[in-house]
Amino acid sequence: MAAMLEARELNLTLDFCLRVGELLLSSGAGAADVTATMQALAWQYGVRNPEVDVTFTSLSMSFQPAPEEPSVVLIRQVKQRDIDYEDLTLVDHLVREVLRGEVELKDARTRLARIVSSGHIRPRWAATLGWGVMAAGVGLQLGGNAAVVVIAAVAAIGIDRLQLVMGRRRIPFFYRQIAGGGLATLIAVAAAASWLDLDPSLVVTANLIMLLAGIGFMGALQDALTGFYVTAGARLTEALLATAGIIAGVSGGLTVADLAGVSVDRIDVGTSTLKDVTVMAVGAAICAAAFAFASYAPRRTLLPIGLVAAVAMVISQTVRIGGVGSTWSTALAAFFVGLVSYTVAGRLRVPPLVVVVSAVVPMLPGLSIYRGLSLLGEGAGYTSEGLLAIITAASIAIALSSGVILGEYVAQPLKREAHRLESRLAGPRLVGPLKVRSRESSRRVRRRSSDPAARD
Structure with missing residues (x-):
């Protein structure tokens, strides 16, 4: 009977770890983060050194109690689900409480089931409006007038519902991206053919960035840098297919525009001024905050995320005005986002992933992709320029991902050393304890001190 109870407890522990890992992986977390979280949870509940295998579509976890006993292996398929940063935040809080010894396994499983099954905190139509506001922010960031902002928002709402x-x-997601890119272009073409005074290329670019926002370039590069090459390859393949779908949809829409005799010009990037940078920063703040809102991030995060995105956009454009290329300026801005994400996320009590992904969305290379497609559509004389613009878009995506990850690598040791310095040099705290010990960990310490066998 004791062996059966132990086996039951082991299965429940591994199943709980797998369910947490599934939610983290489907929310865009890197495979290394998922593996570390699952191992930490298992260790907390008494399962020492389990084997964890993470791929893009499945998770497996195994444990062998002794060499002469068979291994216990559990596998869970990763289901594609809508990104819900509220669920991700609640699970992050649950994991932290478990690692502090405050939640028993039964209660942790109950809370996790409640989080997963409770649905979104906002109605689906509110998320649709969030996508519309996000596209409007991008239109403002690109320097569009009121007509561009309104049409971009309407197109984004239509794309989301479609x-x-x-x-x-x-x-499949590939065909949904084709439909989204085609609808964005057709709406822009229809607006250009009407009496409205607007640049349709700005509308297309604004919705391109909306479609690029759900692609996991950063997760793919993070997995590659941390040695999870299978997961990185799968995520990169998905990202490339999604981007190819956007390109196919937009190019099809541009072909329809040519057949209809509507001119959709490419965007030529000129020299920015201080006024332009200010407008771009405001647009970037609206875009990032609206993306976080549409992804069900907690409301307390919207304003800080917008501020981080605005500062990052100012850094990017200021460095670019100084003569640095777009790739390096984007990388520096992304490095800033990664560097401050841990501090901001810690104060907001959310995972850093929520801040990072939302803040880099305004810097996605929708402009370079659109310019490349426009140049390729103008004939053989512009083929090399069009290919160069597409390559620039790929380099900007890599710069965003690598800059953010480098900022995270630098931020973690800095935060750790700052905490150690505070512990060594700070005098009596005026408010709050210096270090909080959980009730359960204090109980275990007292139990060890009173039990001679435990001390031995």
């Missing part, structure tokens, strides 16, 4: 309907019919 992709939602297609998703319910289980149509």
Whole structure:
């Protein structure tokens, strides 16, 4: 009976770890972070040194109690689900409480089931409006007038509803991206053919950035840098297919525009001024905050995320005005985002992933992709320039991902050393204890001190 109870406890522990890992991985967390979290949870509940295998579509966890006993192996498939930063935040809080010894396994499983099954904190139509505001922010960031901002928002709302309907019919993500890119271009072409005074290329670019926002370039590069090459390859393949779908949809829409005789010019990036940088910063703040809202991030995070994105955009454009290329200026801005994400996320009590992903969305290379497609559509004389613009877009995406990850690598040791310095040099705290010990850990310490066998 004791062996059966131990086996039951082991299975429940491994299943709990797998369910937490599934939610983290489907929310965009790196495979290294998922593995470390699962191992820490298992260790906390008494399962020492389990084997964890993370791929893009499945998670497996095994444990062998002794060499002469068979291994216990559990496998869980990773289901694709909508990104919900509220669920991610609640699970992060649960993990921290478990690692502090405050939650027993049964209660932790109950809380996790409640988090996963409770649904979104906002109605789906509110998220759709969030996507519209995000595209409007990008239109403002690109220097568009009121007509561009309104049409970009309307197109984004239409794209989100179209992709939602297609998703319910289980149509693959690649075709949903094609439909989104085509719809954005056709709406821009229709607006350009009307009496409205607007630049349709700005509308297309604004919705390109909206479509690029859900692609996991950063997770793919993080997995590659941390040695999870299978997961990195799968994520990169998905990202490339999604981007190819956007390119196919937009190029199809541009072909329709040519057949209809509507001119959709490419955007030529000129020299920015201080006024332009200010407008771009405001647009970037709106875009980042709206993306976080549409991804169900807690409301307390919206303003700080917008401020981080605005500062990052100012850094990027200021460095670019100084003569540095777009790739390096984007990398420096992304490094800033990664550097401050841990401090901001710690004060907001959310995972750093929520701050990082939302803040880099305004810097996604939608402009370079659109310029490349426009140049490729103008004929053989512009093929080399178009390919160069596409390559620039790829380099900007890599610069964003690598800059953020480098900032995270630098931020973690700095935060750790700052805490140690505070512990060594700080005098009596005026408010709050210097170090909090949980009730459960204090109980275990007292139990060890009173039990001679435990001390031995």
